[in-house]
Amino acid sequence: MSVLEIAGVSRWFGNVVAVNDVSMTIGPGVTGLLGPNGAGKSTLISMMAGFLAPSAGAVTLDGVPTWRNVEIYRRVGLVPDREGMYDGLTGWQFVLANAKLHGLADPEAASHRAVTTVEMDDARDREVATYSKGMKQRIKMASALVHDPAVLLLDEPFNGMDPRQRLHLMELLRDMAAAGRTVLFSSHILEEVEVLATHIEVVVAGRHAASGDFRRIRRLMIDRPHQYIVRSSDDRALASALIADPSASAVELDTDRKQLLVQAVDFERFVLLLPQVAQQAGVRLHEVLPSDESLESVFSYLVSSR
């Protein structure tokens, strides 16, 4: 079994810090690297895959640095995010070329096995240029699996896949993890990571924001102050009724826009309470909007709370 160790790693490009002092250990099983776009996920994966030198810190695979070390590719399979992949070749030729570049003893058998694993047998003799995005993703996957690697790194693998392909890939990754492999994939979609990953690492704005199983991450995301915008028939009466309950920590009356800004500390309690309080105070609710539900704000809360 293989372990990727990221120890105090930073990476900057000129004045821009893409990854800021991140430490994490990726072991066997499926790990999800979760974060909004631009958080530094791809930069981290590039460093893990030996395609980018850390500006500070070290990235090692079983104790050996991944940078400038082509020997790691005997154990690492990489599914890049970018599309470029020798479009003039057929899927089969592409996978076979990868097998031969690995110097496998029986490249045909290995390619056959990999193409079958990703269920691309029927389309294997078509040119890569004619593939849909999901098919390209699968043939990339086959090329990364062809040498039976202990570590599989996937950069946004579910992008552009339809639900059926998504499920199939998830099943495949689960099987690989069950066989003792170290599988790491990045995503900006919480639900995707939640259903697949047994372990989640959250990065936001280049920082390591949270780490744990999905229950822990979900709890972290729910147990935070939520902001709501509420419009009602009588904002002032509703405000006084809401602040009387401990589930709300602040209520702001915005008379210009005729709305209430409510800060809820106990999310579940508040959601149940609001209609009751309104009814008791004889106030009609016109609109209730969560004002900061974007993934970015959820993530930045995680960073600021550390």
Next chain:
Amino acid sequence: MSDTRTTVPLAGGPTAGSAPRRSMSPINPVVVRLTLRVLLGRRRGLLFLALPALVLLLALALRWAAGVDHIVTVSYLSTFAIATVLPLLALIAGTGVIGPEIDDGSIVYLLAKPVPRWHISVSKLLVAIGCVTVFGAVPIAAAALLMSGTYGGIAIGFFVGAVLAGIGYCALFLLLAVVSRHAVVFGLTYALLWESLIGNFVPGAQTLSIQQWALAVTERIVTVELPTASVSLRVAVPALVIVTVLASWYAGRRLRSLSLAAEE
């Protein structure tokens, strides 16, 4: 650690024998084949036919207009074929064997392999040199034969010169493509501005010119006097060797630490 991959078969499939087969040769046949496909499969591969066709057509036209005139042959081959067409071909081949793959990211499938990176650059250099020889040196020799027959070693002299210039140019342009995304601009600037323009006015600039080094060798073989060659053989040959070896070495080294930065 390496045993786990043989004891844990890939889910759902039979275990393939994956004992590594090591090759000592720096020329990787898979890299050569993939590179040839990329280079000749693209539309700009048509230039590989258009440029030599132009060399041959002009040679025919000159032969028809001027008759057999060895001075015209030598002047045509050195100022047009070697000085203009050959660097252009080498620029297309030298940058084309690696630049597009770096641009579209497909190079990652070559680099994420247990293959020394300099094997990849040497294999690609070989493809570029092969193309320039087939589409540049051979048509130049054919043009010489069309215009002057086998007289004065012109055909063989210019063939050798074209091959040598092709090797030097390809090594340099491949290096440019590895270090810069604007390799074609830099390459054109060097070949057309430095070698052709400045080289014609500033004698010292000719000492630093692949074209002049190659022509120095040609001049040694050909019995007709060349209009331009001005560098001595004692400078030209070592310079050509040093530039080729250094450029190839540095390209391999840069490929070893090529950053494929993410686009987020």
